[in-house]
Amino acid sequence: MMPRATACPDVVGDLQVFKASFFKALAHPVRIGILEELVRREMSVQELQSALGLEQPLVSQQLSVLRTNNVIAGRKEGVIVRYRVRDRLVGDLLDVARAIFNNQLTGTQDLLKQLRKQSRRPLS
Amino acid sequence: MMPRATACPDVVGDLQVFKASFFKALAHPVRIGILEELVRREMSVQELQSALGLEQPLVSQQLSVLRTNNVIAGRKEGVIVRYRVRDRLVGDLLDVARAIFNNQLTGTQDLLKQLRKQSRRPLS
DNA sequence: TCTATATATTGCAATATTCGAATATATAAT
DNA sequence: ATTATATATTCGAATATTGCAATATATAGA
Numbered sequence: 001m002m003p004r005a006t007a008c009p010d011v012v013g014d015l016q017v018f019k020a021s022f023f024k025a026l027a028h029p030v031r032i033g034i035l036e037e038l039v040r041r042e043m044s045v046q047e048l049q050s051a052l053g054l055e056q057p058l059v060s061q062q063l064s065v066l067r068t069n070n071v072i073a074g075r076k077e078g079v080i081v082r083y084r085v086r087d088r089l090v091g092d093l094l095d096v097a098r099a100i101f102n103n104q105l106t107g108t109q110d111l112l113k114q115l116r117k118q119s120r121r122p123l124s
Numbered sequence: 125m126m127p128r129a130t131a132c133p134d135v136v137g138d139l140q141v142f143k144a145s146f147f148k149a150l151a152h153p154v155r156i157g158i159l160e161e162l163v164r165r166e167m168s169v170q171e172l173q174s175a176l177g178l179e180q181p182l183v184s185q186q187l188s189v190l191r192t193n194n195v196i197a198g199r200k201e202g203v204i205v206r207y208r209v210r211d212r213l214v215g216d217l218l219d220v221a222r223a224i225f226n227n228q229l230t231g232t233q234d235l236l237k238q239l240r241k242q243s244r245r246p247l248s
Numbered sequence: 249t250c251t252a253t254a255t256a257t258t259g260c261a262a263t264a265t266t267c268g269a270a271t272a273t274a275t276a277a278t
Numbered sequence: 279a280t281t282a283t284a285t286a287t288t289c290g291a292a293t294a295t296t297g298c299a300a301t302a303t304a305t306a307g308a
Binding site for chain 1: 253254255256257
């Protein structure tokens with residue numbers, strides 16, 4: 001049976017459930033990493049693997065979560081699958097999120113430095 | 125012991141973990157509902173309760189998650205606690221998300237109608 | 249066909265989240 | 279001190295997610 005996005009009180013609307021599952025799709029460190037790459041350019045699984053330094057099954061697994069939630073789409077080119085973000089607005093979403101983190105992280109200097117190092121979508 | 129935001133491969137950076145836990149904080153239907161209210165105006169727990177039609181402990185519980193993740197803050201006024209969104213950008217984030225949902229939902233007419241009905245931040 | 253390469257899926261134990269019920273705390277009024 | 283009201287926390291069973299290992303599939307070339 002189709003796994004429900006979230007078990008939750010039925011007093012809460014379908015729309016909220018839908019929105020929540022979208023955010024849930026982003027709510028994983030590896031998936032964030034993947035998206036930050038894909039927002040810049042289309043990439044194959046291999047490229048993601050080496051860009052992130054992760055094992056292939058882990059990457060495929062998390063790609064599958066993003067695919068299921070319609071955040072990304074993949075097109076097959078022979079034996080290679082190239083993934084891309086489905087909606088350019090996802091880039092904007094990550095930008096706004098980054099701005100929020102920036103305000104929020106005052107204090108933890110390490111993370112702040114890392115955050116600032118991230119170029120603000122130079123390509124695209 | 126401080127609960128870790130996410131159990132995850134240590135090959136993934138602290139910053140990604142941090143970002144993921146922010147999105148995780150939004151990744152719940154009730155919490156989305158709460159935020160959509162708070163983005164418009166500061167509200168007490170009671171007001172949220174009746175606006176959303178939820179039990180008090182559930183609301184307090186989810187408020188606590190949002191508080192812990194620094195998404196909202198509450199100030200005490202006597203016996204009443206009024207909550208507000210910590211960063212105005214959260215409103216922008218929800219707006220971008222709404223735009224993405226809007227693009228994504230072509231097909232499921234019911235949800236689409238509901239989504240469009242939501243006024244685009246009339247106050248604030 | 250056999251092999252190599254790229255990607256996807258499955259199984260499962262460990263861990264985390266959820267939500268409702270019960271209970272706790274804090275403030276104000278009588 | 280008692281009561282009432284507003285909010286917060288704790289407990290626990292049901293459920294969901296995670297991550298690793300193993301395995302599966304699909305395509306291309308020899």
